[in-house]
Amino acid sequence: MKTLAVISRKGGAGKTTLSINLAITAHLAGLKTMLADIDPQRSASDVLRARTGDGPVLAEINAGKLFSTQVHASNHGQDVLIIDTPAAPEADVLQAIQCADLCVLVCRPTFLDIASVVRSAEAVRRLGKKGVIVLSQAPSKRNGFEPPAVLKAAEALRFVGMPVSPIGLRARTAFQQSIAHGRSVCEWEPGSAAAEEITRLWAQVGPMLLGNEDIRAQAV
Numbered sequence: 001m002k003t004l005a006v007i008s009r010k011g012g013a014g015k016t017t018l019s020i021n022l023a024i025t026a027h028l029a030g031l032k033t034m035l036a037d038i039d040p041q042r043s044a045s046d047v048l049r050a051r052t053g054d055g056p057v058l059a060e061i062n063a064g065k066l067f068s069t070q071v072h073a074s075n076h077g078q079d080v081l082i083i084d085t086p087a088a089p090e091a092d093v094l095q096a097i098q099c100a101d102l103c104v105l106v107c108r109p110t111f112l113d114i115a116s117v118v119r120s121a122e123a124v125r126r127l128g129k130k131g132v133i134v135l136s137q138a139p140s141k142r143n144g145f146e147p148p149a150v151l152k153a154a155e156a157l158r159f160v161g162m163p164v165s166p167i168g169l170r171a172r173t174a175f176q177q178s179i180a181h182g183r184s185v186c187e188w189e190p191g192s193a194a195a196e197e198i199t200r201l202w203a204q205v206g207p208m209l210l211g212n213e214d215i216r217a218q219a220v
């Protein structure tokens with residue numbers, strides 16, 4: 001079993017949205033997937049409870065139960081464990097990083113998010129873990145041009161010393177609407193731009209997690 005932790009010390013960056021979309025995508029790809037919600041807000045749990053039909057197994061736990069949940073899930077044939085983390089406290093986030101084979105660092109294209117990702121990346125490195133940065137809620141291109149905030153963020157993130165996925169997520173209403181129904185964007189609006197972003201992101205992050213391919217550091 002492989003474990004992916006979705007991290008951002010900034011509230012509202014898009015951790016839960018990404019965790020849900022990756023967990024459902026892994027599930028639909030035929031992997032036995034568990035989503036561990038260690039955030040006392042229980043947002044990921046609310047989303048999965050709104051879901052009808054089959055889907056990822058939900059573990060609604062506190063960070064202290066993460067390790068035993070991981071062992072239990074592995075012993076019971078789960079293929080993938082995705083951890084949706086809170087922004088704080090730090091000890092809970094570190095616990096998730098410690099359990100992870102891969103950390104996805106979620107980052108909006110803002111100065112404060114980038115400063116926060118620098119610290120998270122340091123923690124991931126210190127614990128000897130693999131990480132990848134994913135831009136979230138990026139404004140869309142205007143007249144075919146990338147908005148300056150996205151260009152600046154991509155430039156700044158090059159210096160964090162961790163791969164930046166070229167596949168970011170734009171700010172799109174489909175991400176908000178789909179999770180209200182317990183669905184991934186791929187189920188909610190198949191073929192949409194949002195669905196394409198998640199499909200392409202999983203095509204990169206999935207192999208990184210499952211260990212059969214690596215990602216090259218590149219800007220968005």
Ligand SMILES: Nc1ncnc2c1ncn2[C@@H]1O[C@H](COP(=O)(O)OP(=O)(O)OP(=O)(O)O)[C@@H](O)[C@H]1O
Pocket residue numbers: 008010011012013014015016017018039041043085086087136137138169170171172173175176
């Ligand atoms: N790509 C996106 N496009 C549009 N809205 C988004 C996107 N990602 C997240 N959101 C919205 O931003 C808000 C915060 O998202 P989310 O709950 O996923 O963040 P979070 O990092 O898990 O927050 P917290 O730190 O509180 O756990 C939600 O209202 C969500 O619907």
Ligand SMILES: [Mg+2]
Pocket residue numbers: 015016017039043044084085086
């Ligand atoms: Mg959350």
